[in-house]
Amino acid sequence: MRHLLTTILLTLGASFLLSACSNENTDQKNTQKDQSKKSVEVPKNPLKEAYFGNLHIHTSWSFDGFTNGSVTEPDDAYRWAKGEAIPGGGDGTPLKIKVPLDWYAVSEHAEYMGVFKKMEDPNSPFSKLPIAKRITSDDQAEATQAFAEVLDEMNKGIPQDELNDTELAQSLWQEIIKIGDKHNEPGKFTTFSAFEWTSAPNNRNLHRVVLFANNENIPQLPYSVFDSPKPEDLWKYMENARKNGATLLAVPHNGNASDGMMFEMVDSDDQPITKAYSESRMRNEPLYEITQIKGTSEAHPDLSPNDEFAGFEIWDYTLSAITERPKNRKGSYLREAYKDGLKLEKKGAGNPFKYGVIGDSDTHNSASSIEEDNYTGKFGMENDPKHRLNGIPGSPDPLNQQIREFSSGGLAGIWAESNTREALFEAMMRKETFATSGTRLKVRFFGSFEYSKELMEDNNWVKMAYEKGVPMGGDLSAAASNKSPIFAVHAIKEANGANLDRIQIIKGWVDQSGKTQEKIYNIALSDGRTVDASGNAPAVGNTVDASKATYTNDIGDTELKALWTDPEFDANLHAFYYVRVLEIPTPRWSTYDAKKLGIEPRKDLPTSIQERGWSSPIWYTPTSK
Known part of the structure; x- marks a missing residue:
């Protein structure tokens, strides 16, 4: 059993996983052909169709997915999105969507990718580490304390050397790419290679999902918060990837948990926003995740008191492992950022917040739980209505309340000429997208x-x-x-x-x-x-x-x-x-x-x-x- 209190810590949204990753491209420059380019003629509709999917999906290969009871892997995630039943963990009920999706992207955390999953394998050297014995301990207090120590270091951007295995991360990253290619069926079901960069300074959310248009010239390793916690440095990584032939974009998410940091009017060094900054931000991240399991960040009643619908599914917490409320509304909600962007543009600083929108999930059990009457929670341990509604035994109620206030997952709608990587990615870049609450x-x-x-x-x-x-x-x-x-x-x-x-x-x-x-x-x-x-x-x-x-x-x-x-x-x-x-x-x-x-x-x-x-x-x- 994987410790219930640890489940609570992560369920609070403290999904801060981190691992040192290189920015280099593969030695082979990813000369392998993108398997999505199969000899299949896919009909195109110039007036476009709406295609629904998610790009913010985790499995047990993510640190917090494993620690919180996920029993699934990337292959399961794609099978679920296509309509198959997969293991659910929790009370054992299988996970199965009622209506399959059109596209999906597994985006495991770059940090410590796959390392904690390996701790349960007795043949893996990671299972021999002292931290592994504590993380997998049946003693909940011991396991919780071990996780808390790792989390504290991660939030400070300090890697644990014994957990940093670039060889493992590289191997799993390449495996994720292959698994996605296996499920990609142009015209029927589309997959993308993606990862999540997990920056959370002082538990304030700055996370981004980085998504690749295709699998040509993808960097050898994802970019980690241990490489840098600054979005500007992530954008540099992305620019370098483009110079080496990759095509990619980033999507920041749920600014409601950022305590005002997501849409600050200054850069990471507290300097005024410049036109160059605005252009770099929009070049690299054209879309924003307006809703997900951890709430909706369109608007807040404090910022939009005349909007009778502004209070929809507000999840009012930071990503702290303890119950902590954000103090700053401004800088956390998109409508206010849209207005601030106009002000900056009028001043000649460009518009750094000119985002298109998507809805997404942030599930950590492969299944995005978009259907309200088919909800299975964020983590494996929540695949049990008793735990979701009444709380996990032994957990303080304020922490259980955060679980109860989770939303179901959102959806991204994309108006594209066809259900292919090329057409969907082009639509994302031109922001012809919409979001729904599921x-x-x-x-x-x-x-x-x-x-x-x-x-x-x-x-x-x-x-x-x-x-x-x-x-x-x-x-x-x-x-x-x-x-x-x-x-x-x-x-x-x-x-x-x-x-x-x-x-x-x-x-x-x-x-x-x-x-x-x-x-x-x-x-x-x-x-x-x-x-x-x-x-x-x-x-x-x-x-x-x-x-x-x-x-x-x-x-x-x-x-x-x-x-x-x-x-x-x-x-x-x-x-x-x-x-x-x-x-x-x-x-x-x-x-x-x-x-x-x-x-x-x-x-x-x-x-x-x-x-x-x-x-x-x-x-x-x-x-x-």
């Missing part, structure tokens, strides 16, 4: 100064929208005289999922005095509802029966669409616009768990939630004068 609702978002009022009445409206405007992730500039931007939005519910409540457009801008502003517009409502004079909309209602963990689609619409013109547009002001789509209320995973256990839903958790989707923004930049 549901597979689809959202399209276009902007232009030239759309006609009849655009969406045409059967070929998507084609016309591309031809005369830009999709999500794009830029509008040089506004014509006396014209306001026109936005086309279309949302479709998930098949066999919940109906839609509304479509909103969130606008942010910098006013004439240099202050940032935001406003939320309800542009499409279900059930014939209309907004009042202030633009507010009545609630859609709630059909959730918490005692039965059920809901009905007697309210809401199956699809919503709208053509909307900004009524307060000023061509002289920097602005951004993004879409938020809300579903009708449905039971939260904790409500489904309560039903499984035959108990009343907990009063300290919401019984229902409104799942949602977010588009990447469209930005407007005024013509320089």
